[in-house]
Amino acid sequence: MTNPAVGTISFGCDHKAGKALRFCAKPLRLSLLVIGLALAVQVSARAEIRSVTANPAEDCSTQMNIGWHAGLDEVNCRLLYTEKSDTAWAHATTVAGVSQRSEVFDGIDSKTPDGKDWKEEAKFLDYGVTLTGLKPDTEYMYKIVGGDGVGADTVRYFKTAGASEFSFLWVSDVHAYTPLPNRVKNFNRVIEEAIKIEPSVDFVFSTGDMVAWGGSYSFWADFFEQPFASQYMFADVIGNHDWMMRRNGGKSEFFAVTHHNPMNGYAGQEGVCYWFIYGDVLFITLNNEVMRTSPEELAAAKTWAASVIEKQKGNYKRIFIAQHYQWFNGRNGRSSWYDHWKDFCDEHHVTLALSGNVHVYQRTHPLYDDQVVADGLGTVYMVAPSSDGERGVEAGPLTANAEKLAFTYSSHAHSSATSVKTIGCVLVDVGPESIRTRLVYIDDENRVQIADEHTIATLPSDVPRPGLTDKQPAAATETPAPEATSGAAR
Numbered sequence: 001m002t003n004p005a006v007g008t009i010s011f012g013c014d015h016k017a018g019k020a021l022r023f024c025a026k027p028l029r030l031s032l033l034v035i036g037l038a039l040a041v042q043v044s045a046r047a048e049i050r051s052v053t054a055n056p057a058e059d060c061s062t063q064m065n066i067g068w069h070a071g072l073d074e075v076n077c078r079l080l081y082t083e084k085s086d087t088a089w090a091h092a093t094t095v096a097g098v099s100q101r102s103e104v105f106d107g108i109d110s111k112t113p114d115g116k117d118w119k120e121e122a123k124f125l126d127y128g129v130t131l132t133g134l135k136p137d138t139e140y141m142y143k144i145v146g147g148d149g150v151g152a153d154t155v156r157y158f159k160t161a162g163a164s165e166f167s168f169l170w171v172s173d174v175h176a177y178t179p180l181p182n183r184v185k186n187f188n189r190v191i192e193e194a195i196k197i198e199p200s201v202d203f204v205f206s207t208g209d210m211v212a213w214g215g216s217y218s219f220w221a222d223f224f225e226q227p228f229a230s231q232y233m234f235a236d237v238i239g240n241h242d243w244m245m246r247r248n249g250g251k252s253e254f255f256a257v258t259h260h261n262p263m264n265g266y267a268g269q270e271g272v273c274y275w276f277i278y279g280d281v282l283f284i285t286l287n288n289e290v291m292r293t294s295p296e297e298l299a300a301a302k303t304w305a306a307s308v309i310e311k312q313k314g315n316y317k318r319i320f321i322a323q324h325y326q327w328f329n330g331r332n333g334r335s336s337w338y339d340h341w342k343d344f345c346d347e348h349h350v351t352l353a354l355s356g357n358v359h360v361y362q363r364t365h366p367l368y369d370d371q372v373v374a375d376g377l378g379t380v381y382m383v384a385p386s387s388d389g390e391r392g393v394e395a396g397p398l399t400a401n402a403e404k405l406a407f408t409y410s411s412h413a414h415s416s417a418t419s420v421k422t423i424g425c426v427l428v429d430v431g432p433e434s435i436r437t438r439l440v441y442i443d444d445e446n447r448v449q450i451a452d453e454h455t456i457a458t459l460p461s462d463v464p465r466p467g468l469t470d471k472q473p474a475a476a477t478e479t480p481a482p483e484a485t486s487g488a489a490r
């Protein structure tokens, strides 16, 4: 990379200026050049390390994945970490970063924060490290440091698994879009309020649509500047918006590059679909953007998920699966992707199935063989509310599956003719033999509300369900629904 004072850094965008962050060579007198160099160093110090995220590793009790991006000249980034209690960093460990060049976002049609048409300028080094040998049930802090100490003053945190109980904050559908900053403000507000209600949250989980256009790197970079990203491990699934570009389709690679997820997905889905174990729960994440394309792709995802469940036996007790597209239609309760996964959930005794996309909160009773069953015997299917205060879908009367759906919520205050102002998230407390869920939302009068607080007894997945007939794997011949109800708009 050229000297930043005289060359060009093509890396992200300066959100304040709404323009690509560039330093251009111009003839300057010496004094101005010195000042310019100093300013360039300061600006680059703020901008050279971006999109830092702590993602799960396979065994979150002893491992963690940290990903970040750096300017092309930052070839020697390193990560320092230590226990949070080691306030002087006296016992810090240094790990050299491993990187590869990425230009996948460069030149993609996008918008600046002030709403102007713009092509993303994003050529950078995509870094990632996997920390191993960590202590279970321990809070850690870390920082990413580049050349000249860039990044050394920003400390971030994560917590390892290993406690007998854990909590996570489940969010969805913020559609971060820099020209409309209120979306992220609403998301931050509800997160902050939920953490006040449950300060022991261990990590943040998302069922997708974190950004409006996954091809817009500047949206991701801004999203990872939000407070949650530096405070918590973050695990999410790819949504249709995370996949899409402003125009002309999308790529799952956008998601893979902006995260440092375990590379344990099936062929073509490495770093996009992945599994991890937190506490006694095996989390499996899925990619609807491939599953919706053909019955074979849906079958491939199920085959992989089933093989993970089989191979990891003994390392977990309960199974959560997560995908973006909703199990049930939020407007009326009609079956959606529930139909494609209900047999799988029955066969493998999935405890909790998480989804988003329809922007309406839903929780079912435990279901098995399409029937409501007693606690512990079936799968609870849940859909997260949207969190942006703008693109909510209004829940209407249930015309289908009313016996299955225990609770539904959306705002009823309109943000437009077709959308409502839902701002919600879900607290999930996982105890050894039960799970408590709480919907937290900001109501139409801007008050914080807790609703649908519910605790359900759970059984390990390998325990026979008394009174129910075990199912055999079904032939995967069905055609997946091609729907993407949150649409192609920003």
Ligand SMILES: [Fe+2]
Pocket (backbone or CB within 6 Å): 173, 175, 209, 239, 241, 357, 358, 359, 486
């Ligand atoms: Fe969405």
